[in-house]
Amino acid sequence: MNKPEVPDFFKNVRVVLARPSHPGNIGSAARAMKTMGLTRLYLVEPREFPSPEADTLASGAVDVLQRAQVVATLGEALDGVTLAAALTSRRRELTAPLSTPREAVPELIMRARSGEEVALVFGNETFGLSIEEVEQCNRLVTVAGNPDYFSLNLAMAVQVMSYELFSQGGIGVGHLKAEAQLATHQEVEGLCGHLDQTMERIGYYRGRNGERLIRRMRTLFHRASVQREEVDILRGFFKQVLRTADRDEDKPA
Structure with missing residues (x-):
């Protein structure tokens, strides 16, 4: 079976890291993205970038880092975006509905397929997204986890969300299965x-x-x-x- 192609609409999905502190997390996030077919990375006020540590942890995804857009504000990172999903694990006094990645992804895919620009927005490793940053997004998404211990690394959160997009994007695993000939x-x-x-x-x-x-x-x-x-x-x-x-x-x- 021929290897499938990543759907074109994935080009309409951007990953935004707001104020990332550790260059290693930027590299790991780039690797998580490319593994799931995403290549557009936006960095809002990164503390240290570019960085050898980011390149090392990106492994084979250094090209994603090389094409990354570095901007001064979240507003710039969301320029042209019609649907922005803010990833958060904190309880907030916000009226926006809260969804899991699995619940949020169908709309993200539908909008991206139609040609709209969509964004997955992740906050700082220590403080996450500020209220002001969340208010610039029109969807609120959280990854469900152990209520007694929930400590999801930034790159892990990017991986979870990217995987959910990929898994619902219509790409199967048939090309990985060995082709066997049935006996006559x-x-x-x-x-x-x-x-x-x-x-x-x-x-x-x-x-x-x-x-x-x-x-x-x-x-x-x-x-x-x-x-x-x-x-x-x-x-x-x-x-x-x-x-x-x-x-x-x-x-x-």
Whole structure:
């Protein structure tokens, strides 16, 4: 199966990091983004950028860092955006409805597919997004977690949201599955004949209804949709069993 392409509408999704403190988190966030097909990164007043540490933790996603837009305000980062989702884990006195990533993503995808610019907005590692920053967004999203201990790193939050977008973006995992050839009817019949010969040769049918047994085995193999490789393995095994039986018979008593 051919490798699928990342949907074009992903180009309408930008990730905004507001006032990130640690360059390593910027690099890790870039890696999380690219893994899920997102490439547009906006940085609002990063404390340190560019940075060798960011490049190191970005691994193969340094190109995302190289194309990152560095701006002075969140307003600049949201220029042209019609739907901005603020990621927060704190209780806020806001009237905007609160959604999980899974609940929020369908609308984000629908708007991006239609050609609109959408943004995922993440706050500072220590303080998160300010009330003023959240008020510039029109959706509020939180990642559900353990109420007794919830400590999600900035890059982890980017990964969770990016994964949810990717998983609902219509890209399956079929290209990762090994392509297997199913055995034909004739090949399965040949396998059953070989099995019948082997069981007869080693005396398995002695005291048993051989015709009934091989009929049950034939039904089993046809129902199982066995692969050609599996047929070859089993027939190789039967061949070895028959060789061993012949050698044992030839041994002097």
